[in-house]
Amino acid sequence: MSFEIVAKDIAGRIGLLYTKSGVVETPALFPVVDPRRQEVPLEVVEKYFNQVITNAYFLYRLTGGKAVDIKKLLGWRGVVMTDSGAYQILRYGTVEVDPDEILYFQQKIGSDIGVILDLPFDYEEPYESALLKVEETIRRAKRAAAVLKDLDMLVVAPIQGALYTDLLIRSAKELSKLGFHIYAIGSPTTLLEEYKFDLILKIVLDVKLNMMREAPLHLFGAGHPLVLPFAVALGVDLFDSASYILYARDDRIILRDRTLRLDDVKTEYLPCSTKLCYTPVKELREMPKQERMMLIAEHNLAVLREELLEIKQRIYEGTLWEYLEIKARAHPALYRFLKNLHRYRRLLEEYDPETHPDPHGLFFFADTASSRPEPMRHWTRMSHVSALSKKAVVIRVNEKPYNRSWEYIYLKGIIGDRAHILFYDPIFGIIPEELAEIYPLSQNESEGEDEAARARAYEWLDRYDVIITYNVDIPLVNKSVIKASSLEEIALYV
Ligand SMILES: [Zn+2]
Known part of the structure; x- marks a missing residue:
């Protein structure tokens, strides 16, 4: 077994994910790093996170499919997860690589966790083509499942369906039978960008209800402290996100309960006590763009780390729900979600442990x-x-x-x-x-x-x-x- 659960609250859990390069304590976030152009040095990322994710497809294009040691290339000692290029399909419609080849390529470059090349789609996809993509992803997953034993890495199978509940259920059930190490929910990034938290969380619930219960679950592209605790409470264990750098590029500062634009800051300092935020806002505005971006990106990493630590502490205490109550007030979509969660209370009751080792008052x-x-x-x-x-x-x-x-x-x-x-x-x-x-x-x-x-x-x-x-x-x-x-x-x- 590559995943062991050590503490639970609601459907959330603290777990240990064993990879060949070390153990990842979950819930965990994999910051996205780019082998072609990594703006934030990995020594900085390493101060906050022990694991990263990078795009194997870019690397494949870069090297013409020649195997290189991903860790040497990145200069990273910790755990490396790779994605297979599905996100590029979502953005550009196609990638020029064979699904089997990119899976083996991830193994060859020394990835600890690889993802099969699925066919993702966003929530505006018409039903007919969504159905075809789900079926093709299941076919590819079956082929990959046949060689799982020969691969020296954990393999992730993405569950597809977006807002088509019947497709989600079918995808979750079919893929669960195949014994992958990790399951993932594909590409809700567009929903996240539009703050449709309640829709993303509903997808998570529908998947959770129909997938293999103990397997770790990854949510692609979710990297904001507003959505993390809710996703964890519903049973998501792993996240990946480039938010720290994407936000920093246009001067957006991630806070625990919202995002702040540098232009909108009226106070002398940012409302944050990380060491890097000791720089007065006036100085931040006047410094060269690149330098400012680095500071904001590091702040964003620090805040994401802080959020995950809070979530873990809450799970140990058994007060994750109380934490959701606080976070729900930060956005109406979250509050609406929490109020409507009673529709799924059977699931929550089933997952939630009756007692905690050190129970706190609720x-x-x-x-x-x-x-x-x-x-x-x-x-x-x-x-x-x-x-x-x-x-x-x-x-x-x-x-x-x-x-x-x-x-x-x-x-x-x-x-x-x-x-x-x-x-x-x-x-x-x-x-x-x-x-x-x-x-x-x-x-x-x-x-x-x-x-x-x-x-x-x-x-x-x-x-x-x-x-x-x-x-x-x-x-x-x-x-x-x-x-x-x-x-x-x-x-x-x-
Ligand atoms: Zn800060």
């Missing part, structure tokens, strides 16, 4: 709570809970765990087991007394009331003949509810 917000795996999991568990009595007392208390509150202890002392005591929780709905201490029912703080949780609570209460409430308003339609005005009064009805 923060729930009512407008996104129903997308989260924890409330879903609670209701799944509730289907195995039975009514301990035909009488229920529903109370709302502030202290957590609820069963350590003075109200509960006092009430239990008066009524004992004569009624099933249930706590009303604005996010989880009903929490029976016997479940109150299960993680994370007590280990959370919340804001607002989730309507979906309330609806489930009503439905659940249907199983009792008598319902007494205290400190909570439950207007049941088909059942009479007794509202007690004190804890002592409850004893009169049970």
Whole structure:
């Protein structure tokens, strides 16, 4: 096995990808470097990243297909991934190379991770030609799969389909059968450029639902801190991007929550504390273009590294969702995505680990709570809970765990087991007394009331003949509810 998972949160994970030149800890980003013209020296890239990706097709053209040692050529000691020229097909329509030949060429130049030459397309491709490209990519993948054992590198198979869900599913299912080391989602770059984050993330979800679950997943061309944590949360492990240099070329500064144009900076310094940003903005503007570009590119690399470290820390803590909440406020498309994620909550519930080695308290917000795996999991568990009595007392208390509150202890002392005591929780709905201490029912703080949780609570209460409430308003339609005005009064009805 070339991939080992060491920690998980939501569908995101920290993993170890074993290559012949060393281990890559995921989630990882491969900065794109260009053997023909590398503007940022690799010694600079190396300060931030241990792995790079380069285009084997350019090299193939450059050398006329003669094998050169890619690491010597680049002067790079770490892991090298190569792409096969698919992106050039996307931009120029064609490449002059045979798919088998470019795969072997990647192996010959000493690539650690190679990609088969797929036929990519962007999201405006008509359905008929998209279908033909998917079929041709699957055919090529089958040919490559037959020689996987003979290749001394990890091989990536790109899953195609763009916004045609049926093609994505077919591609993911077919390619998963072939046993590639890594799967990839091809070319969402145009969507990224247009800030259509929610569409990219939907593609990731559809792929994740249909691909081999444990295999590492690569997302081509995603290199902005806004989209990284969301993609990781859905199960993407690897990224590659030239954003650090592309943005720097036109004076765009990548920040954790947005992109800033140098022209728009009004303050004396950039809002960043990396050492390179100690240069006053006025000086940055006046320095030669090339020199400025280098500084901005290095800053961009530093910010991408910082983002990935934050994501990893969040996965270890089990607070990746809380981090998504923060990031979602940076762009409406991200917020919309997070709110609509409840459509996929079964998948998230299935992937998300129930406990964490070092669990942190969670923060729930009512407008996104129903997308989260924890409330879903609670209701799944509730289907195995039975009514301990035909009488229920529903109370709302502030202290957590609820069963350590003075109200509960006092009430239990008066009524004992004569009624099933249930706590009303604005996010989880009903929490029976016997479940109150299960993680994370007590280990959370919340804001607002989730309507979906309330609806489930009503439905659940249907199983009792008598319902007494205290400190909570439950207007049941088909059942009479007794509202007690004190804890002592409850004893009169049970
Ligand atoms: Zn900086």
